Amino acid sequence: MNSQHHHFLFGNYRKLIALIAILFSALPLWAQTTHSIQGTISDESGISVPGASIQVKGTTQGTVTDMNGHFQLNLNSETATLLVSFIGYLSQEVTVTPQQTRFDITLKTDIQQLEEVVVIGYGTQKKSDLSSAVSTVKAEEANKLAAASPAQMLQGRTSGVSVISGSAPGAAPYIKIRGLSSFGDVQPLYVIDGIPGGDISMLSPDDIASFEILKDGAAAAIYGSLAANGVVLITTKSGKNNQPTRVDVNLYAGIQEAAAHFPMANAQEWYNILEQSYNNSIADGALTEANKPLYLQAGSGFDLSNYADTDWQQETLRQGRIQNYSVGISGGSENSNYNLSMNYFDQEGVVINTGSKRYNFRYKSSFEKGNLKVSPNIFYSHQTTAHNTIRMAYMLRSLPVVSVYDDSKESGYGYLNEFGIRSGANPVGQSDIIRNNSTRDQLQANLGLQYKLSDSFRLIGNAGYGKSFYKNRYFFPKYTLASDTRREDPYLSETRSEWSELNYDFTANYNTELGKHSIGAMAGIVGYRYDYRNLDMNVVGGAIFPDFGGLEPSFNSMQAGDFLGAGGMQTVTRFSVMSRINYNYDDKYLLQATVRTDGSSKFGANNRWGTFPSVSGAWKISNEDFFEGAKEVVNELKFRGSYGILGRETTLGAYSRQALVQSGYWYVWNNTPIGGIGSFEMANADLAWEEAETINIGVDAGFFEDKLFGTFNYYQNNSQALLMQEPNTPMSAGVSPPIVNLGTISNQGIEIELGYRGEAGDFQYSFTGNMTTIDNKVVELGSEEGVLPGGDIAYTGAQTFSKVGAPVSQFYMFKTNGVFQSQSAIDNYVGPEGDLIQPNAKPGDVIYVDVNGDGIIDSNDITDVGSPLPTLEYGLNASLSYKGLDLSLFFQGVYGNKILNVNAYESEAPNSGYNIASKLLDAWTPENPTSTIPRNVQVDNNNNYMMSDRFLEDGAYLRLKNIQLGYTLPSTVLEKVHFSKMRFYVNADNLWTLTNYQGFNPELVPANALTQGIDYGSYPMYQTITAGIQATF
């Protein structure tokens, strides 16, 4: 869609230049005439080019063409060389001889300049020449969002890309391309400035110029075994040759606030619900008055009014500040260019004591000397994060009768263990006392070398070395935060890890044109080495001063304590050979083929090498002669098709194929700790590559000179021999699940991107939208039963299962049908033999559906109740501008998925020992018989509170991710202050959400592929409001 954008701008520009040129050509010419020439200048299709410049080489003499592309020039001499140029076309030299006076010159389109060029991996390509599915996101579209991370810039911008940003400051984003295609890691490969394997959360959004997303097999195949999850190519900003020095500044600041509040009971509500639950169980005969805890017993002396009424969410959530400062300096001379950028980003978390800061520095440049081009690119990033040490699920359910602070307690934080009330760890105390901080440093140095052997033959080499350091420090002093949460001694743990990644590639590139045939070929090698070291050490007790006397705790100051250490090392290597051929006939028919062979040290000798081929083709029907008549309406139309096989190994650890022995098991002989060794691993020498077979059929079209433009793709992706932890490893086997190749998943669907741009006077508008449908299915699984259970949910076992013929990670749960409203409803709920299906039920208890009809509710009644995977994902953008004002809105949404609200499950049982949701006030009672909330009991004989589809909710949402209003100062004002651009804006993120979902946030980062759609409410989603300035001078 961006190439059209360029056409559009270019079109206007051309008119403007023509106008200026004509004005100038009306000026009288005083030069003496010896040789008068004239002619027309037209483009390849014969259309005249107004405003083209005709310059006599070596002089200041020249002219421009008129509205009809006609020119006339009186030369001082009979021989001369004319330099004919016009923006968007290749400049031409024409020799003037005395005999010739008429010159009809055809300018050739400068394809490089006219057409958008996209990065495709080990090369670039004109966007219009793509035969595979590649999406581009330009920073100028996406950086309006006050994006905390590059991932946020991608969300909803293009079809086929699902993005969920981790909500805690500094948390990793979750990105998947075209559906869930593996049981293991589904994160795409990130390639930053040509170097694979980068971490995008370390980048500053202000540094990014564009994203290219390689979605189908043919596009991604050049990355072979790294590419099965799709590839995101990130190009950072660079300077341009012959560009005067320019400075870009981007500053913004704002606030963030948790977007939702989970309605928990206050003190009185808690008391009433608990009292009701005990009374109901006593009425059932399940308990006696004596079983009531003291706080509910008359005469115990308990008085609720002596206790606090704490809203723990209020106490632990806050308004956080966010600020960002970026400065970029760029420029270039004839043979070199540079870009230097610095960024500081500071985000306070919406949970107390959390936050993240990031400092970035990048220097990117390019030097040319003759045929040699050298491009160094140096990047340093430093990130510090204060992690949340509150267990949020427990925070929500902390008892309201506990006061936040209590001077009578040793640590100064409140807790209770009286009258039968035993509270858990004080969340505010947890956050204040327990410190968990990490820092990360990354240094990346890349060097690109390019040597032009001839116009058609180039050698290119790239090497990138990245070194990363991670440091985590976890400390707490001696504390008591509850009767069951106390530490007798201070504890300090430090983790250090460092890893290096060396990437290098060397390619030979050949391009030539033979008449209408255009051929490109590339062949090369790629190498990779990863080295990792880590060290963990912790110490308990032994502090020189028990309270550290205000000193920093360290291993020195705790030297008398008990020390434990661990650490190790890993190396991964990879080597690849690759080649690519492009063929273009007459700019109508395009063909591309690639093949890449990868070897990886993660595999045993049996299956170390994998070969990944792809082929794609396209037909630019709009360039056919017969299409000429339709061009007024359809200015561009291209059909594409591709097929490719990609590999995947990311699920594997460095030594997954080996069964390693671990230490760290302890037992006691003779009252002395004995350190044991043991292994629960299973060796697998036959591990092989995962393979993803992908098909893509697409159409790109532009209508009415690209006012309306669109892209359509149908995709199909079969991932097979999937690497995963053998999920059918029963506990009785005693081993950790071994990694095996197992199963096939297919994803298919369509992607549609549509846009419309227009203007009415000074009012300009554009609307773009994209949607992706995803039909995910497990095609085949290793075991006969064909079932893969997901992870345990809140100690209730697996609730998600992946079965053949159904989507991955489908919910299988007990199914409910409201609550029994009367005894007769219970009596009439009978099985085939006439026996009561729920003999323990009382009115107000949950009705469980006897799915298999055997008259008993047991684990055989667990059934399919929905999918956590959206079937439709979409994004909508609107940009409006009027003179200096601009307004943009960006909506994003998903449809067709379910979410398991674990917070609801955990907070809706009065016998849990924790606080409960205030909605239980409205539980079923004989006086409130229409309630669908089961009655409150302590002895849950009907298992009302067990995990069931009662806690499964519709996960669809439509969210206004971003709205921004900006004002750009007019140039008349700017000239006075010597700025070339200045824009002010206000911005709001996540301002409005339309959803039926009751939990914190329907945007969820899944625990793993097999356990999707589970909301633990671990860190609340937040709304952000910022104001900023963008300036250039």
Added chain:
Amino acid sequence: MKLYNKLFASFFLVFSLVSCDSYLEQVSPDQPTTDQTWVSYEAAEKYMASTYSYMQANGWRYHEYFYLPQNFRADDIHPEYGTTAWSYLGRIVGFNNTASDGVPSVMWYYWYKGIKLSNDLIKNVPEMDVLTEEEKESMVAEARFLRAWYHFNLLKNFHEIVLVTKVAETPSELQLPGSSKEAVYQQLEEDLSYAAQHLPAQWEDAYWGRATANAANAYLGKILLFQGKWQEALTALDKVSGHELVAGTEYRGLFDGSMEMNSEVIFSGAFTAQQMDALGLYHQLGVAMAPGEINGGWHMASISDYYMNALESGDIRKAATVVEHGETFDGETILFDDPEFNMSIKYMESLESITTNRSTVDLIFMRYADVVLMQAEALYELGRETDALSKVNLIRERANLAPSSASGTILRDEIRTQRMIELVGEGHRFYDLVRWKIAAEQLNASGQQYAENFEEKHQYFPIPLEEVQRNPNLTPTPGF
């Protein structure tokens, strides 16, 4: 140009062909593989230490996942609201547990880990050339003892279990069918007989806590007793030698950590205060059993009135087992909010252990008193009442009680009552009630508050749902 071409070609060839396979051969530089482990006696012994470590868990996990299901479901100890207020614990003691309940699955998970490590030793030790035949036999015997110990605990607790005697070597061997109780018992008898034959009767002090031939015989006797093979049980139990009942004056020392190594204990689970902060090799039974008013206890269970009523006056075991309102413990007078509360003090060493949430008293799995009472039971069932009476009177005498002269079912009940009084809080009572088929009766008789929920199916836990979900050879236990 030609030079460049040549350079390019040779560069390409060198990288792509020559260096690849050695470049790609990477093995862990610092961790041994399972094949590299079996190289010395010390390495095998370290493997053995890990094999013991799954008998128990540390910290809160022990009382929630192991102690609670094994002790809070019978007539001698009743759960209190420190247990019942937490739904996942309340369901276990309230007999409305489901197949997906976490508490039994943790036992299942831990014990099968122990079995896995035992099987590694049993397979690999015989192939270690560096060991003498004697060392091999002893080590295999120890591993087979542990394998039997883990399986027996599973058998006592679950409706159906999987007998695992071999470590899966390929993914296709991971899922095994369930085994009949007879088949499991058959294997356990073989394992324990082998262990009894090849283990030392006693380890030197540095290895206190490791399985002995006496422990093997005692457990062999126990599993035979559970099967009602009275004569065989007696034969095995009679082979236990070198152990005796400690004197009545030393009795409390069995349970307060002051005398962990003694002639009565045959097999125990060990904890230690050494490197306590770093390794956390402690449990929390002290704080778990105390009520909130006693140094912030968690009020999880109490000794039942039924138990208290069974005590005869003058029984020295009362003071070693339970503290009543107004009695002295650890030098202080103990006053409860609820004067009727009876605090269990088995494995509670001090008031300090409540305050700090840490107890390091070893947990006794098998002691000579159990052997004597099992002998009494076997003798009684074999009709040798006089011999049975003399055994039970050994227990009574040590407890400072007059000898009994009971006979017939009164003698049987006396043996059972002495078992309860003697072994309360040591993980026996519920399983005894089940094998005597009087669990429901006794729960009701003792007034356990959830007795009416108890059905026949609650004698055993269902196979954990997670196991069934991952092992298609098993079917869910009906009714859960």
